[in-house]
Amino acid sequence: MKTIDHNFGENILIYEGAIVPESSQIGPFSIIYPGVEFEENVKIGSSCIIGKKPTTGSNQTKLLEFTETLRIRKNTIICDQVIIYTGCNIGEDCYLADKAFIRENVNIERNVVIGTAVTVSFNAHIGSGTKIMTGTNIGGKMKIGQNCFIGAHVCSVNDNNPRLNTSRSEHQxxxxxxxxxxxxxVTILPHLLIRKGITVAAGSVVSKNLTEENQLYFGIPAKIKNKNL
Ligand SMILES: CC(C)(COP(=O)(O)OP(=O)(O)OC[C@H]1O[C@@H](n2cnc3c(N)ncnc32)[C@H](O)[C@@H]1OP(=O)(O)O)[C@@H](O)C(=O)NCCC(=O)NCCS
Structure with a gap:
């Protein structure tokens, strides 16, 4: 059930059941799995794995359900060595830099930038116009609004007590x-809310809800910056 499609160049593996229009560009050594659907003018770099199914180990928390389709909308650019799991939607005009790693059921709206070596974990949602910089970890089921900027090496986690082995349905x-x-x-602990227009200073730890819109928070734990202190 697999085909090597030379219309796109040598050493590219496109499985039957993938929808790859002629306007697509695909770099060498990339694999496109069944259930993947590209809109027009999608560019895929070299050594990408697109539409991978998650595999489970016996000591791993149970995966949430995922669909077996992956849609990449028009004009989106995926650079080299990017891995995208099945169940995702990648909006139009997005840019995913080298080594971006996108787990199952992630929804990325239009015009989003995902930087080099960013990990986006399961069932996360990223709003349009948002930019996420190098090496950041977006935790499972995280929801990021529109036009946000997430700096480099931010760590957002989805489980406060990893040793309790709670199921992924409880992670957030x-x-x-x-x-x-x-x-x-910045480190962002789970189950928290950060309200509109807030800036969190570099190196802070967010351990409580940040509730005052458009304010600057900083420090460990992150608190509103009081200019008089
Ligand atoms: C918080 C921030 C916006 C403040 O910028 P600013 O208003 O120009 O602040 P200043 O540089 O004038 O510093 C004001 C005070 O806050 C302190 N401060 C600044 N940034 C701080 C931080 N991240 N954590 C703790 N204190 C900080 C300064 O030392 C200074 O202290 P002082 O009043 O005792 O002298 C900025 O420092 C910051 O963290 N920006 C994020 C940059 C970043 O991560 N970009 C992502 C690129 S990928």
Whole structure:
């Protein structure tokens, strides 16, 4: 059930059941699995794996259900060594840099930038116009609003007590509203809310809800910056 399609060049593997229009560009050594659907003018770099199914180990928490389709909308650019699991929607005009790693059921709206070596974990949602910089970890089920900026090496986690082995249905990374800026190296604990327009200073740890819209928070734990202190 697999085919090597030379219309796109040598050493590219496109499985039967993938929908890959002629306007697509695909780099060498990339694999496109069944259930993948590209809209027009999608560019895929070299050594990408598109439409991978998750595999489970005996000591791993149970996966959430996932669909076996993966849609990549028009004009989106995927660079080299990118892995995207099945069940995702990647909006139009997005840019995924080298080594971006997107787990199952992720929904990325239009015009989003995913930086080099960013990991987006299962069932996360990223709003249109948002940019996420190098090496950041977006935790499972995290929701990020529109036009946010997430700096480099931010770590958002989805489980407060990993040793309890709770199921993924109980895991929930933070919810971030529109126009939020998260500085580099910020850690964001699970089940929290960061309201509209907030900036979180580089290196902060967010351990409580940040509720005051458009304010600057900083420090460990992150608190509103009081200019008089
Ligand atoms: C928080 C931030 C926006 C403040 O910028 P600013 O208003 O220009 O602040 P200043 O540089 O004038 O610093 C004001 C005070 O806050 C302190 N401060 C600044 N950033 C801080 C931080 N991240 N954590 C703790 N204190 C900080 C300064 O030392 C200074 O202290 P002082 O009043 O005792 O002298 C900025 O420092 C920041 O963290 N930006 C995020 C940058 C980033 O991560 N970009 C992502 C690129 S990928």
């Amino acid at each position: 990374a933070a919810i971030i509203e529109d126009n939020v800026v998260i500085g580099s190296n």
